Amino acid sequence: MLKKLWFKPWKGYFNSLASENDIKYCFRLILGRNPNKEEWPGHSSFVGSELEQVVRGYLNSLEFKSRELLNYDQNIINYKTKFGFDIYLNLQDSLIGQPISQGVIYEENVTHFFTKKLTENMTFLDIGANIGWYSLLAAKLLKDNCKIYAFEPFSENAKLLLASKSKNNFNSINVIQAAAGNQFGTVAFGASGSNGQCKELADQPESVLTSDTVNMVRIDNIVREKVDLIKIDIEGAEYNAMLGSIDTIKNSLPIIFSEFTPTAMPSICGIKWDEYLKFIVNLGYKILVIDEELIQCDHDIDKVYKIFINKGTDHLDLIFYIN
Secondary structure, three states, X not given: OOOOOOOOOOOOOOOOEOOHXXXXXXXXXXXXXXXXXXXXXXXXXXXXXXXXXXXXXXXXOHHHHHHOOOOOOOOEXXXXXXXXXXXXXXXXXXXXXXXXHOOOOOOHHHHHHHHOOOOOOOEEEEEOOOOOHHHHHHHHHOOOOOEEEEEOOOHHHHHHHHHHHHHXXXXXXXXXXXXXXXXXXXXXXEEEOOEEEEEOOOOOHHHHHOOOEEEEEOHHHOOOOOOOEEEEOOOOOHHHHHHOOHHHHHHHOOEEEEEEOOOOHHHHOOOOHHHHHHHHHHOOOEEEEEOOOEEEEEOOHHHHHHHHHHHOOOOEEEEEEOO
């Protein structure tokens, strides 16, 4: 039986009491400065207190709020890509929006192999669509003769994608402003730039009231037709979304482009990297690692992990396929 897992904290050693260095880091990271000589005796008295309470105190301070770091900084422009489609992006997004605006092909190797799998009248699931690069690319190259479901929980990204859809007059893209997971409901959401992560809401009312929330859906309850292609990149939560689309995957056996982030999976999904890849292999899939060329791994998950270690990056991009 498939395990129904969601967010589970990593169980490594963690000291919950604040150290002197923790206090100094609070100054450096939260207040953006070093403590001055006069105030240090008072602040150093927090050493030995619960770290969570100490951090909360700095986050609630007027000094931190005056930095306005929690405001979502935007500079929206429309940019015409080399592929001929327009995309609305945020120039303050240094990870995705800014590079695209400078003519960079987003995830160039992935984009290259992704375009080779596009076929007219296909159904494509873009799970973790962000600002919609792959959805817009597919709609453009297929001349809108396709059906695309783009799942994106972050409202700022979803709005950019909707604006791009309108600008290009695409009818094939269906934007679902929700996270894809293994349950229906409402979850907590936190964004860093244009990327975000979801986790279960705490049971305490105070925690719920201070959380940013988004909808979560199970793809099996939304998508009814045969699916030809899936692209999934949701910051380590891929396993959960796969569980929520297991019937769709089994019935359609689509080609799947998946980000693979071994270090994030234990805390986000509660599983280790090998459990995710074994889950994929047990569905009958073989594995390719995307580099400048495709690296064939078939069912050898240890080979996949060895490539990950040798490359020294935070993730790999994989293709799951069935002959």
